[in-house]
Amino acid sequence: MSEIYNFSAGPSVFPKSVLVQAQQELLDWQGSGQSVMEMSHRGEFFPIIAEQLESDLRLLMDIPNNYKVLFLQGGASAQFSLIPQNILRGKSKACYIKTGAWSEKAVIDAQNYCDVVVSASSENTAYTNIPEESTWFLDQQAAYLHYTTNETIHGVEFSTIPDAKGLPLIADMSSNILSRAIDVSQFGLIYAGTQKNMGPAGVTVVIVRDDLLGYASKTTPPVFDYQEQAKNGSMLNTPATYNWYLVGLVLKWLKALGGVAEIEKTNAAKSANLYQAIDKSVLYSNPVAIANRSRMNVPFVLADAVLDKEFLVSAEANGLFELKGHRSVGGMRASIYNAMPESGVQALIDFMVEFERTH
Numbered sequence: 001m002s003e004i005y006n007f008s009a010g011p012s013v014f015p016k017s018v019l020v021q022a023q024q025e026l027l028d029w030q031g032s033g034q035s036v037m038e039m040s041h042r043g044e045f046f047p048i049i050a051e052q053l054e055s056d057l058r059l060l061m062d063i064p065n066n067y068k069v070l071f072l073q074g075g076a077s078a079q080f081s082l083i084p085q086n087i088l089r090g091k092s093k094a095c096y097i098k099t100g101a102w103s104e105k106a107v108i109d110a111q112n113y114c115d116v117v118v119s120a121s122s123e124n125t126a127y128t129n130i131p132e133e134s135t136w137f138l139d140q141q142a143a144y145l146h147y148t149t150n151e152t153i154h155g156v157e158f159s160t161i162p163d164a165k166g167l168p169l170i171a172d173m174s175s176n177i178l179s180r181a182i183d184v185s186q187f188g189l190i191y192a193g194t195q196k197n198m199g200p201a202g203v204t205v206v207i208v209r210d211d212l213l214g215y216a217s218k219t220t221p222p223v224f225d226y227q228e229q230a231k232n233g234s235m236l237n238t239p240a241t242y243n244w245y246l247v248g249l250v251l252k253w254l255k256a257l258g259g260v261a262e263i264e265k266t267n268a269a270k271s272a273n274l275y276q277a278i279d280k281s282v283l284y285s286n287p288v289a290i291a292n293r294s295r296m297n298v299p300f301v302l303a304d305a306v307l308d309k310e311f312l313v314s315a316e317a318n319g320l321f322e323l324k325g326h327r328s329v330g331g332m333r334a335s336i337y338n339a340m341p342e343s344g345v346q347a348l349i350d351f352m353v354e355f356e357r358t359h
């Protein structure tokens with residue numbers, strides 16, 4: 001089997017060394033005689049893995065003590081409904097910023113539970129920018145302000161944390177968590193599915209400030225009540241044990257690399273190189289406002305869509321996979337998460353230059 005580079009938006013590329021370690025430990029975790037898959041979540045060994053997972057995430061993100069860290073199921077999509085169910089706190093409305101397909105979905109689901117105030121939207125520019133913060137309407141009666149830090153499909157990313165003007169700030173960080181340093185204390189709640197930047201699909205991280213706990217509606221299933229899960233170490237029911245273990249290995253890999261501050265430098269360099277190649281070319285273009293371009297997901301279109309198919313076929317022949325853009329946007333998308341090495345981005349750039357030269 002030859003080496004390839006996988007630019008999938010998610011589930012996505014893993015650090016190779018983590019896959020090798022998982023393979024080595026598959027049948028016998030650290031002399032326990034058991035595979036992690038076979039371990040009782042309440043047994044002798046798994047609680048060690050669980051504790052390490054939480055403490056490594058707390059370390060990497062510098063999570064303050066007045067926040068709980070939960071590892072749930074249902075994906076980020078379940079959170080679209082669970083956030084209003086848990087965080088409305090008797091209020092009837094919530095503010096949302098719409099900057100792309102994922103924040104749009106969050107709005108639609110929240111509307112089942114409350115009045116959604118769309119504080120700002122870039123729908124009228126086809127989600128190619130983030131509206132100026134000074135134009136946002138933040139309703140002081142709202143329970144919280146929700147936004148999506150990185151729009152995985154549209155390639156739009158916030159480079160700073162917005163001022164929520166006193167409202168608890170809630171962020172969907174599914175596709176850029178651990179890719180750049182952030183100040184957790186600015187947030188009421190952060191959530192992320194793990195399959196973009198943290199590991200395999202099947203775990204949803206929720207980081208929530210203590211004062212927001214304990215308000216779940218009466219009809220919220222207990223496994224989706226943040227307070228109940230916090231009291232039970234996210235083990236109110238059987239957790240996704242093997243996936244927790246894999247996420248833990250990815251966190252250890254990131255720690256060994258020097259943590260979030262280090263990977264942020266690499267991510268900045270990787271994305272800058274790719275955008276520069278796109279901007280220099282005549283064939284490729286990216287429609288997103290420069291200040292709002294994502295470091296994780298780089299969509300681009302070819303000047304003539306007739307070439308799309310040939311581009312994808314010859315990219316694969318050169319070992320570059322999963323570059324097809326989302327069906328709603330078209331063109332191409334290169335997802336270059338933490339685990340995508342610089343050599344992968346360089347191989348893509350070299351291929352793009354050569355493809356342009358010959359077309």
Ligand SMILES: *Cc1c(COP(=O)(O)O)cnc(C)c1O
Nearest residue numbers: 075076077102152172174175193
């Ligand atoms: C992928 C993604 C989701 C959805 O995640 P699921 O695990 O499929 O529910 C939500 N928000 C963002 C920003 C994403 O990238």
